[in-house]
Structures are given as structure tokens and as C-alpha cells.
Amino acid sequence: MEEKRFRNTVEFQVSGDYALFSDPVTRVGGEKCSYPIPTYEAVKGILHSVFWKPTIIWVIDEMRVMNPIQTETKAVRPIAYNGGNDLSYYTYLKDVSYQVRAHFIWNLNRPEFEQDRNEHKYHNIARRMIERGGRRDIFLGTRECQGYVEPCVYGEGEGSYDNWPGEMAFGFMYHGITYADEAQLEEDRGKMTVRFWRPVMRKGRVVFCPPEACTEKRHIHEMEMKPFPDKHFRGLAEFSEEGGAV
Numbered sequence: 001m002e003e004k005r006f007r008n009t010v011e012f013q014v015s016g017d018y019a020l021f022s023d024p025v026t027r028v029g030g031e032k033c034s035y036p037i038p039t040y041e042a043v044k045g046i047l048h049s050v051f052w053k054p055t056i057i058w059v060i061d062e063m064r065v066m067n068p069i070q071t072e073t074k075a076v077r078p079i080a081y082n083g084g085n086d087l088s089y090y091t092y093l094k095d096v097s098y099q100v101r102a103h104f105i106w107n108l109n110r111p112e113f114e115q116d117r118n119e120h121k122y123h124n125i126a127r128r129m130i131e132r133g134g135r136r137d138i139f140l141g142t143r144e145c146q147g148y149v150e151p152c153v154y155g156e157g158e159g160s161y162d163n164w165p166g167e168m169a170f171g172f173m174y175h176g177i178t179y180a181d182e183a184q185l186e187e188d189r190g191k192m193t194v195r196f197w198r199p200v201m202r203k204g205r206v207v208f209c210p211p212e213a214c215t216e217k218r219h220i221h222e223m224e225m226k227p228f229p230d231k232h233f234r235g236l237a238e239f240s241e242e243g244g245a246v
Contacts, residue, residue: 005101006061006103007119008103008119008122008126009061009102009103010047010101010102010103010123010126010130011099011101011151011152011154012050012099012149012150012151013066013097013099013100013151014046014097014098014138014147014149015066015067015096015097015147015148016096016138016140016148017094017095017145017146018072018092018093018094018096018145019038019096019140019141019145019147020032020034020090020092020093020141020144020145021034021035021038021039021140021141022034022035022142023174024174030078030086031088031089031091032088032090032091033090033091034071034091034092034141035170035173035174036093036170037063037065037069037199037201037206038063038098038140039173039175039176040060040175040197040211041174041175041176042140042141043060043063043098043100043102043208044058045139046134046138046139046140046149047100047102049134049136049137049138050129050130050134050138051129051130052135053116053122054107054110054181055106055110055113055117056104056105056106056107056122057104057107057182059104059105059210060100060102060208061101061102061207062100062101062205062207062208063098063099063100063205063206064099064154064159064204064205065098065159065160065161065204065205065206066098066099066157066159066160067096067097068095068160070093070094070095071092071093071094072091072092073089073090073092074091075087076088076090092145093140096140099152099154100154101154104122104123104126107181107182109180109181109182109183110181112228127151130149130150130151131150131151133148133150160204161203161204162203162204163203164201164203167200167201168200168201168202169198169200169201170198170199170200170201171198172196172198172216173196173199174194174195174196175196175197175211175214176195176211177192177193177194177195178191178192178193178194178211178217179223180223180226181225181226182211188219190223190224191219191220191221191222191223192219192220192223193217193218193219193220194217194218194220195211195214195216196214196216196217197214197216
């Protein structure tokens with residue numbers, strides 16, 4: 001299989017005892033059931049916990065499913081909006097492990113950070129953060145599912161579906177949300193857009209469709225870009241200039 005690599009590619013393995021990549025359809029009645037594989041947005045969220053800056057946009061290229069896809073249903077009592085709790089059944093993925101390959105691009109919607117576009121710097125920081133397990137806690141779809149990140153060489157090691165004949169299709173599936181800050185297409189600018197796609201796994205690998213290539217999507221509502229302060233912190237001198245205590 002031809003492997004596409006970028007100059008700022010990062011590779012890591014994420015694993016955990018449980019994961020819950022919720023299918024939105026199952027959440028209407030209070031129950032939750034996980035998709036068989038992580039969504040694009042979930043993997044991107046993991047990378048955001050590893051390392052994030054508004055200057056860059058993470059693009060998830062592909063993923064290997066290392067462990068067998070298996071589920072476990074648990075009875076839980078989530079807190080209700082009106083107080084109290086109800087008995088619900090959540091279906092989790094169990095004993096999960098994935099290898100991920102990703103790269104970043106510049107966020108051209110943020111011209112104020114143009115002077116901060118240092119590819120070498122951010123690539124090295126991202127790799128160091130992967131080695132340290134991330135800057136923030138890693139969650140596999142939901143907070144109760146703790147995940148762990150470590151560096152890997154993508155493609156090394158034996159996966160449960162490496163010799164799986166044919167392909168495994170997962171049907172119509174949530175891909176992610178495009179916020180105004182990261183909109184690449186003119187039609188998506190100034191809007192919050194939800195995306196869908198139809199993933200297929202071949203020999204344990206899922207090649208992700210980039211957000212701008214998702215043709216099945218819906219604009220949810222108008223949305224403004226998140227503002228960042230014009231004035232950046234310049235150390236203790238900033239407090240001294242403004243009369244604050246040093």
C-alpha cells in the first residue's frame with residue numbers, strides 16, 4: 001500500500017481500556033452506543049490534547065486498527081438535566097489501540113499569526129509532546145474513557161486486521177465539525193458545518209477524507225471566528241509599563 005507522508009508528519013499510538021465515539025443517533029433517548037472506529041473529529045481532538053496552537057490545523061491522514069473491534073455494554077446512571085438520574089445503557093468499545101498518522105497545515109484564517117508560522121519549531125514540539133504523552137489528559141471520545149499516547153513507527157507491529165480479506169465498510173458516519181476558525185472552503189466561512197462520510201477499512205487501515213473533501217454536510221448556523229487579544233504578553237515588562245506590581 002502506498003504511504004503518503006508530509007514533511008511535518010507525526011505518528012503515534014493511542015490506546016485505552018474503553019472508548020466511546022458516540023453515534024449521535026443513539027443519544028436522542030439518553031442511551032449511547034459507540035461507532036466501531038474513532039471519528040475524524042475524535043482523533044483530531046486527541047492531537048489537540050497532545051499539542052495545539054491557533055497557528056496550525058491538524059489534518060488526520062490515516063489510522064490503523066490494532067486490536068479486534070469488540071464492545072461491552074454497561075448500565076450507568078447519568079445525571080439528568082432536571083436533577084436526579086436515570087438508568088441508561090452505554091455501549092463502549094473495549095481494549096482499543098490505534099496507530100495514527102497526521103500532519104499540520106497553516107491556518108490561513110489567522111493572518112495575525114503569520115509571523116508565527118515556523119514549521120520546524122512546531123513539528124519538533126509536537127513530536128516531543130507525543131513522547132511525553134501529551135500536554136493534557138487524553139480521552140477516547142468521552143471523559144470517562146482515559147487514553148494513553150506514545151510514539152510509534154506507523155505500519156510497524158501486527159494489527160488484528162492486517163490480513164483481513166476484502167474491505168469493511170462502516171456506512172454513513174459522522175466525520176466532524178468545521179468551525180469558522182478553520183473553514184477552508186468559501187461556502188463554509190462564517191458558519192458552523194457538520195460533516196459526514198462513508199469510511200472503509202482495508203487491511204486494518206482507514207484513510208481519512210480531509211474535511212474540505214466531505215461532500216455530505218450541513219450548515220448548522222452562522223458563526224464568528226473566535227477573537228484573540230491583539231496585545232500579546234511580553235513578560236514582566238508589560239506589568240511595569242502599565243503600573244502593575246512586578
